Amino acid sequence: MKKRSGKIAGLTALAITLGILLTACAGKPVEESNNSATPANTSTAARVEFKYGKIDIPGKDGALCGVPIYIAYDKGFFAEEGFDVTLISASAETRKIGLNNGTIPIVNGDFQFFPSIENDVKVKVVDGLHNGCIKFLVKKDSPISGVKDLKGLKIGIDEVGGTPHQVASVWLEKNGISAKPEDGEVTFLPFDDGNLEVEALKKGDIDVAALWDPFGSVQEKTGNYKVIFDLSTDPTFAGKYCCFLYASEKVLSEEPGKIAALLRAYNKAQNWIAENPEEAVQIVIDRKYSAIEDKELAVELVKHYQYPSKHDHEVNKQDVGKDVLYFATELYNIGYLKTNPDEFVKKAYQKVDLTLGK
Template sequence: MKIKRHTRIFAGLLSLLLSLSLAACASNTETTNADSKFKYGRIDIPGKDGALCGAPIYIAYDKGFFAEEGFDVNLISADAETRKIGLNNGTIPIVNGDFQFFPSIEEGVNVKVVDGLHNGCIKFIVKKGSSIRTAADLKGKKIAVDEIGGTPHQVASVWVEKAGISAKPEDKEVEFLVFSDGNLEIEALKKGDVDVAALWDPLGSIYTTGDNAKDYEVLFDLSTDPTFAGKYCCFLYASDKVIRDNPEKVAALLYAYQKAQDWIAKNPKEAVDIISDKKYSAIEDKALAEELLKSYVYPSAEDRAANRQDVGKDVEYFATELYNIGYLKTDPAQFAKDAYYKVDLKLGK
C-alpha cells in the first residue's frame, strides 16, 4: 500500500512539473513572439511630464512611429536625476531637454546632443503698462524663476548680460527669486513682490491672452527674441553608452522623432487634438496650443533637407552664451565638439 501510495504521489508530482514546464515554455514562446515584433525590443522614454513642447514624443508614440522603427516604447515619468542616471547607464536611451543639460555634460554625465527638437518655449511677462520694456530696464529689478540654474533663469541671465547688466548675485544688479510653481510667480507679480515672471509655456501664453491680456503682457519671447530666434533651445540627448554599443538603435530612434516632428509641422491642429484627447498634456485652449506648436518651429522633412538649422552651431552658440555668464568653464568650441554627436542616419535603415 505504501509503495502504491508513493507511486501515485510521484506520478502526481511528475504531472504537475510537466504542466508547469509546458506553461513556462508557452509563456516564453509568447514573450519571444511578442518581442519579435520589435527589432530593438522594449525601451523606456521619459514622456509623462505633460509638457506641450514634448509633442514629438506623444505623436511618435501615438502615430506608431516608434513601433515602425522597431521600438516597443514605454512612456515613463522621470525627474532630472533619474534621466541622468538612466542616460549614464543606458537604461534610458534618449531624452529631450534644453541647454540646462550642458553643465551636466561638462560635469561628466555620459550623454551627447544628437539632434535639435524645437525652438522657443519660455516667456517673461510683466504687468500691463509696466515701464519695463527692454532688457536694459531690468537693472535693479526682481525676476521670478522656477529654480536657480534652470532654463528660465539661464535665459534671463543671458538676456540681461547682453544688455550690459550683470546677472551675478554678488553684483546685485538684478535679483532672482525662486518659486516652486509658475502660478506662484504670477501671484508674486500681481502683488508687486517681483517685477517680471519668467515662465515656461503654456503659462506664459495663458496669462497674456484672452481675458488675462488686460492684466499682463509679454516682455520677452524665446521664440522671437533676436538673441534666441531661429535656434534650437531644446535638443535630443542620447546615452553615450547606447551610441557606442548600438549606434543603429540611436539612428532608428532619431528617424521616429523626425517623422513626428515633420508630422507636427504639417498637422499642428491634428497634433493638438491627439495630445489633448489622449491626455498626454492638459490643454484647455486648443487654439492657443496650436499657435504654440507653430511657434516652436518643429523641423519638417523639407526644413532638414534645406539645412535650415544647424544643430552643432546652435550647441556652440548656447555654450558660448553660458560660458560668458559663467555657467560653463570649457571653451565653447571645444565643448560643442565634445558634446555634439552627428548620428549617421543611414545606420537606422
C-alpha cells in the same frame, strides 16, 4: 525641457482653473494621467517586428512641447523604426542615471543639460527638438518695455540655475547689465510654484516673471500682463534650438543604429506635427498626453515652437552643432559653464548618420 517640466506646484488646482498643465521640456514628473500608454495606432505596431525590442522613453511629464514624443508613439513612428516603446515618468536624476547606464536611450531637454555633460554625465546632443518656450511677463500697465529697463529690478524665476534664470542672465549680459548677484544690478527671486510667481508680480513683489510656456501664454491671454521677452523671437535666441534630443553615450557607442532609428522616428513625428498642428493637438487632448483644454492656444504654441519639418531637415538644415556652440559660448560667458566652448562641443555633440540600421 526644460528641468523642462514646469517646476510648478499645485498642478491639480491649476488644471481646474486654467485647463492646462504647467510643464516645460524636461524635468520633474507629474502624476500619471488616465493615459494607458497604449498607442491609438495599434495596427501599425501589430504589423511591425520590433527589431530593437522594448525600450523606455520619458514621456509622461505632460509637457506640451514634448508633442514629438506623443506623436511618434501614437502614430506608430517608433514602431515603424523597430521599437516597442513604453512611455514612463522620470525625474531629472532618473534620466541622468538611465542615460549613463543605457537603460534610457534618449531624452528631450533644454541646455540646462549642459552643466551635467560638463560634469561627465555620459550623454550627447544628437538633434534639435524645437525652438523657444519661455516668456517674460510684466503687468500690462508697467513702464517696462525691454531689457534696458531691468537694471535694479526684481525678476521671478522657477529656480536659481534653472533655464529661465540662465536665459534671463544671457539676455541681460548681452545687453550690458550684469546678472551676477555680487554686482547687484538685478535680483533673482525663485518661486517653485508658477501661481505664486504670478501673484508676486501682481502684488509688485517682483517686476518681471520669467515663465515657461504654456503657463506664460495662459497669463498673457488673460490680458493682465504683457510679454517683454519671447525666447523664440528675441534676436539673442531666435532661429536656434533651445531644446535638443540627448542620447546615451553608451548606446551611441554600442548600438549607433538604434539611436539613428530613434531619430528617424522623431523626425517623422516633427514633420507630421509641422504639417498637421491641429490634428496633433487634438491627439494630445484626446489621449490626455498633456492636460490642456484650450485647443486654440495649444495649436498656436505648437506652431510657435517651430518643430523642424522634412523640408527643414533636408533643405534648411538648421545646424544643431552650431546652436550647441552658441549656447555653450553664452553660458560660458556668464559663468554657468567652465569649459572652453569649442572643447565643450567636442564633448557634448555628436552628429548621427541617419542611414545606420536601415
